[in-house]
Amino acid sequence: MSVPKYWREIPYHFRLEGGICEDCGKAFIPYRHVCPYCKSRNIRHAEMPKTGKVITFSILHAHPKGFRKQAPYVVALVELDNGARVVSQITDCEAENVKIGMRVEAVFRKISEEGPAGIIKYGYKFRPVFQNQLKK
Ligand SMILES: [Zn+2]
Structure with a gap:
Protein backbone atom coordinates (compact mmCIF):
# COMPACT_ATOMS: atom_id res chain seq x y z
CA MET A 1 0.00 0.00 0.00
CA SER A 2 1.33 3.45 -0.86
CA VAL A 3 1.86 6.09 1.81
CA PRO A 4 -0.85 8.44 0.41
CA LYS A 5 -3.37 5.59 0.41
CA TYR A 6 -2.39 4.68 3.94
CA TRP A 7 -2.73 8.31 4.98
CA ARG A 8 -6.25 8.50 3.58
CA GLU A 9 -7.21 5.42 5.53
CA ILE A 10 -5.96 6.78 8.84
CA PRO A 11 -9.42 7.51 10.28
CA TYR A 12 -10.17 3.82 9.92
CA HIS A 13 -6.81 2.61 11.23
CA PHE A 14 -6.53 4.97 14.16
CA ARG A 15 -10.05 5.34 15.43
CA LEU A 16 -11.67 2.08 14.37
CA GLU A 17 -14.19 4.14 12.47
CA GLY A 18 -17.07 2.71 10.55
CA GLY A 19 -20.55 3.64 9.48
CA ILE A 20 -24.01 3.25 10.92
CA CYS A 21 -27.02 3.13 8.62
CA GLU A 22 -29.67 5.62 9.74
CA ASP A 23 -32.38 3.57 8.05
CA CYS A 24 -31.79 -0.03 9.17
CA GLY A 25 -29.52 0.72 12.13
CA LYS A 26 -26.81 -1.74 11.14
CA ALA A 27 -23.16 -0.91 11.80
CA PHE A 28 -20.28 -1.78 9.51
CA ILE A 29 -16.58 -1.17 9.15
CA PRO A 30 -14.91 0.36 7.27
CA TYR A 31 -17.24 3.25 6.43
CA ARG A 32 -19.15 2.90 3.15
CA HIS A 33 -21.37 5.34 1.33
CA VAL A 34 -24.03 2.70 0.69
CA CYS A 35 -25.42 0.41 3.38
CA PRO A 36 -24.41 -3.19 2.56
CA TYR A 37 -27.64 -4.44 4.16
CA MET A 48 -16.91 1.51 16.66
CA PRO A 49 -16.83 -0.23 20.07
CA LYS A 50 -13.42 -1.70 20.79
CA THR A 51 -14.68 -5.00 22.13
CA GLY A 52 -16.30 -7.95 20.43
CA LYS A 53 -16.01 -11.66 19.88
CA VAL A 54 -14.31 -14.02 17.45
CA ILE A 55 -16.77 -15.39 14.85
CA THR A 56 -14.26 -17.49 12.94
CA PHE A 57 -10.52 -17.51 12.41
CA SER A 58 -7.64 -18.93 10.38
CA ILE A 59 -4.10 -19.71 11.47
CA LEU A 60 -1.79 -18.56 8.70
CA HIS A 61 1.67 -20.04 8.41
CA ALA A 62 2.52 -18.36 5.15
CA HIS A 63 2.92 -14.63 5.47
CA PRO A 64 2.17 -11.75 3.12
CA LYS A 65 4.90 -9.24 2.44
CA GLY A 66 5.56 -7.14 5.51
CA PHE A 67 4.38 -9.78 7.97
CA ARG A 68 7.55 -11.86 7.85
CA LYS A 69 8.43 -11.68 11.52
CA GLN A 70 4.96 -12.63 12.67
CA ALA A 71 4.23 -16.05 11.12
CA PRO A 72 2.34 -18.07 12.17
CA TYR A 73 -0.38 -15.61 12.98
CA VAL A 74 -4.11 -15.67 13.44
CA VAL A 75 -6.54 -13.69 11.34
CA ALA A 76 -10.07 -13.59 12.71
CA LEU A 77 -13.46 -12.31 11.74
CA VAL A 78 -14.43 -10.27 14.79
CA GLU A 79 -17.98 -9.15 15.50
CA LEU A 80 -17.90 -5.93 17.48
CA ASP A 81 -20.47 -5.31 20.20
CA ASN A 82 -22.60 -3.21 17.84
CA GLY A 83 -22.70 -6.01 15.27
CA ALA A 84 -20.12 -4.62 12.83
CA ARG A 85 -17.70 -7.24 11.56
CA VAL A 86 -14.03 -6.68 10.90
CA VAL A 87 -11.21 -8.94 9.78
CA SER A 88 -8.19 -8.45 12.01
CA GLN A 89 -5.09 -10.10 13.30
CA ILE A 90 -5.30 -11.59 16.80
CA THR A 91 -2.33 -10.67 18.95
CA ASP A 92 -0.95 -11.35 22.44
CA CYS A 93 -2.23 -14.91 22.25
CA GLU A 94 -0.80 -18.24 21.10
CA ALA A 95 -2.53 -19.46 17.94
CA GLU A 96 -3.78 -22.64 19.66
CA ASN A 97 -5.55 -20.58 22.35
CA VAL A 98 -7.76 -18.67 19.94
CA LYS A 99 -11.34 -19.91 20.20
CA ILE A 100 -14.58 -19.13 18.41
CA GLY A 101 -16.70 -16.93 20.67
CA MET A 102 -13.64 -15.63 22.55
CA ARG A 103 -14.02 -12.05 23.84
CA VAL A 104 -11.48 -9.71 22.28
CA GLU A 105 -10.60 -6.03 22.50
CA ALA A 106 -8.90 -3.73 20.02
CA VAL A 107 -5.34 -2.66 20.75
CA PHE A 108 -3.20 -0.28 18.77
CA ARG A 109 -0.18 -2.10 17.35
CA LYS A 110 2.41 -2.18 14.64
CA ILE A 111 0.77 -3.95 11.69
CA SER A 112 3.59 -4.46 9.20
CA GLU A 113 6.87 -3.21 7.85
CA GLU A 114 7.38 -2.61 4.17
CA GLY A 115 10.73 -3.13 2.53
CA PRO A 116 14.22 -2.36 3.83
CA ALA A 117 13.27 1.29 4.41
CA GLY A 118 10.75 -0.05 6.87
CA ILE A 119 7.62 1.98 6.51
CA ILE A 120 5.95 0.86 9.69
CA LYS A 121 2.20 0.82 9.71
CA TYR A 122 0.14 0.98 12.83
CA GLY A 123 -3.42 0.00 13.31
CA TYR A 124 -5.76 -2.07 15.36
CA LYS A 125 -5.35 -5.70 16.20
CA PHE A 126 -7.46 -7.64 18.66
CA ARG A 127 -6.33 -9.48 21.75
CA PRO A 128 -8.21 -11.66 24.25
CA VAL A 129 -10.00 -9.58 26.87
CA PHE A 130 -9.10 -11.89 29.75
CA GLN A 131 -5.49 -12.20 28.74
CA ASN A 132 -4.08 -12.50 32.27
CA GLN A 133 -6.49 -15.26 33.15
CA LEU A 134 -5.54 -17.26 30.06
CA LYS A 135 -1.91 -17.29 31.12
CA LYS A 136 -2.64 -18.86 34.53
ZN1 LIG B 1 -29.12 0.01 6.08
Missing part, protein backbone atom coordinates in the same frame (compact mmCIF):
# COMPACT_ATOMS: atom_id res chain seq x y z
CA CYS A 38 -30.42 -2.18 2.82
CA LYS A 39 -28.61 -0.07 0.15
CA SER A 40 -29.52 3.16 1.93
CA ARG A 41 -27.20 6.12 1.38
CA ASN A 42 -28.18 7.62 4.71
CA ILE A 43 -24.97 6.64 6.50
CA ARG A 44 -23.21 8.44 9.33
CA HIS A 45 -19.59 8.04 10.43
CA ALA A 46 -19.27 6.43 13.82
CA GLU A 47 -16.53 5.23 16.08
Whole structure:
Protein backbone atom coordinates (compact mmCIF):
# COMPACT_ATOMS: atom_id res chain seq x y z
CA MET A 1 0.00 0.00 0.00
CA SER A 2 1.33 3.45 -0.86
CA VAL A 3 1.86 6.09 1.81
CA PRO A 4 -0.85 8.44 0.41
CA LYS A 5 -3.37 5.59 0.41
CA TYR A 6 -2.39 4.68 3.94
CA TRP A 7 -2.73 8.31 4.98
CA ARG A 8 -6.25 8.50 3.58
CA GLU A 9 -7.21 5.42 5.53
CA ILE A 10 -5.96 6.78 8.84
CA PRO A 11 -9.42 7.51 10.28
CA TYR A 12 -10.17 3.82 9.92
CA HIS A 13 -6.81 2.61 11.23
CA PHE A 14 -6.53 4.97 14.16
CA ARG A 15 -10.05 5.34 15.43
CA LEU A 16 -11.67 2.08 14.37
CA GLU A 17 -14.19 4.14 12.47
CA GLY A 18 -17.07 2.71 10.55
CA GLY A 19 -20.55 3.64 9.48
CA ILE A 20 -24.01 3.25 10.92
CA CYS A 21 -27.02 3.13 8.62
CA GLU A 22 -29.67 5.62 9.74
CA ASP A 23 -32.38 3.57 8.05
CA CYS A 24 -31.79 -0.03 9.17
CA GLY A 25 -29.52 0.72 12.13
CA LYS A 26 -26.81 -1.74 11.14
CA ALA A 27 -23.16 -0.91 11.80
CA PHE A 28 -20.28 -1.78 9.51
CA ILE A 29 -16.58 -1.17 9.15
CA PRO A 30 -14.91 0.36 7.27
CA TYR A 31 -17.24 3.25 6.43
CA ARG A 32 -19.15 2.90 3.15
CA HIS A 33 -21.37 5.34 1.33
CA VAL A 34 -24.03 2.70 0.69
CA CYS A 35 -25.42 0.41 3.38
CA PRO A 36 -24.41 -3.19 2.56
CA TYR A 37 -27.64 -4.44 4.16
CA CYS A 38 -30.42 -2.18 2.82
CA LYS A 39 -28.61 -0.07 0.15
CA SER A 40 -29.52 3.16 1.93
CA ARG A 41 -27.20 6.12 1.38
CA ASN A 42 -28.18 7.62 4.71
CA ILE A 43 -24.97 6.64 6.50
CA ARG A 44 -23.21 8.44 9.33
CA HIS A 45 -19.59 8.04 10.43
CA ALA A 46 -19.27 6.43 13.82
CA GLU A 47 -16.53 5.23 16.08
CA MET A 48 -16.91 1.51 16.66
CA PRO A 49 -16.83 -0.23 20.07
CA LYS A 50 -13.42 -1.70 20.79
CA THR A 51 -14.68 -5.00 22.13
CA GLY A 52 -16.30 -7.95 20.43
CA LYS A 53 -16.01 -11.66 19.88
CA VAL A 54 -14.31 -14.02 17.45
CA ILE A 55 -16.77 -15.39 14.85
CA THR A 56 -14.26 -17.49 12.94
CA PHE A 57 -10.52 -17.51 12.41
CA SER A 58 -7.64 -18.93 10.38
CA ILE A 59 -4.10 -19.71 11.47
CA LEU A 60 -1.79 -18.56 8.70
CA HIS A 61 1.67 -20.04 8.41
CA ALA A 62 2.52 -18.36 5.15
CA HIS A 63 2.92 -14.63 5.47
CA PRO A 64 2.17 -11.75 3.12
CA LYS A 65 4.90 -9.24 2.44
CA GLY A 66 5.56 -7.14 5.51
CA PHE A 67 4.38 -9.78 7.97
CA ARG A 68 7.55 -11.86 7.85
CA LYS A 69 8.43 -11.68 11.52
CA GLN A 70 4.96 -12.63 12.67
CA ALA A 71 4.23 -16.05 11.12
CA PRO A 72 2.34 -18.07 12.17
CA TYR A 73 -0.38 -15.61 12.98
CA VAL A 74 -4.11 -15.67 13.44
CA VAL A 75 -6.54 -13.69 11.34
CA ALA A 76 -10.07 -13.59 12.71
CA LEU A 77 -13.46 -12.31 11.74
CA VAL A 78 -14.43 -10.27 14.79
CA GLU A 79 -17.98 -9.15 15.50
CA LEU A 80 -17.90 -5.93 17.48
CA ASP A 81 -20.47 -5.31 20.20
CA ASN A 82 -22.60 -3.21 17.84
CA GLY A 83 -22.70 -6.01 15.27
CA ALA A 84 -20.12 -4.62 12.83
CA ARG A 85 -17.70 -7.24 11.56
CA VAL A 86 -14.03 -6.68 10.90
CA VAL A 87 -11.21 -8.94 9.78
CA SER A 88 -8.19 -8.45 12.01
CA GLN A 89 -5.09 -10.10 13.30
CA ILE A 90 -5.30 -11.59 16.80
CA THR A 91 -2.33 -10.67 18.95
CA ASP A 92 -0.95 -11.35 22.44
CA CYS A 93 -2.23 -14.91 22.25
CA GLU A 94 -0.80 -18.24 21.10
CA ALA A 95 -2.53 -19.46 17.94
CA GLU A 96 -3.78 -22.64 19.66
CA ASN A 97 -5.55 -20.58 22.35
CA VAL A 98 -7.76 -18.67 19.94
CA LYS A 99 -11.34 -19.91 20.20
CA ILE A 100 -14.58 -19.13 18.41
CA GLY A 101 -16.70 -16.93 20.67
CA MET A 102 -13.64 -15.63 22.55
CA ARG A 103 -14.02 -12.05 23.84
CA VAL A 104 -11.48 -9.71 22.28
CA GLU A 105 -10.60 -6.03 22.50
CA ALA A 106 -8.90 -3.73 20.02
CA VAL A 107 -5.34 -2.66 20.75
CA PHE A 108 -3.20 -0.28 18.77
CA ARG A 109 -0.18 -2.10 17.35
CA LYS A 110 2.41 -2.18 14.64
CA ILE A 111 0.77 -3.95 11.69
CA SER A 112 3.59 -4.46 9.20
CA GLU A 113 6.87 -3.21 7.85
CA GLU A 114 7.38 -2.61 4.17
CA GLY A 115 10.73 -3.13 2.53
CA PRO A 116 14.22 -2.36 3.83
CA ALA A 117 13.27 1.29 4.41
CA GLY A 118 10.75 -0.05 6.87
CA ILE A 119 7.62 1.98 6.51
CA ILE A 120 5.95 0.86 9.69
CA LYS A 121 2.20 0.82 9.71
CA TYR A 122 0.14 0.98 12.83
CA GLY A 123 -3.42 0.00 13.31
CA TYR A 124 -5.76 -2.07 15.36
CA LYS A 125 -5.35 -5.70 16.20
CA PHE A 126 -7.46 -7.64 18.66
CA ARG A 127 -6.33 -9.48 21.75
CA PRO A 128 -8.21 -11.66 24.25
CA VAL A 129 -10.00 -9.58 26.87
CA PHE A 130 -9.10 -11.89 29.75
CA GLN A 131 -5.49 -12.20 28.74
CA ASN A 132 -4.08 -12.50 32.27
CA GLN A 133 -6.49 -15.26 33.15
CA LEU A 134 -5.54 -17.26 30.06
CA LYS A 135 -1.91 -17.29 31.12
CA LYS A 136 -2.64 -18.86 34.53
ZN1 LIG B 1 -29.12 0.01 6.08
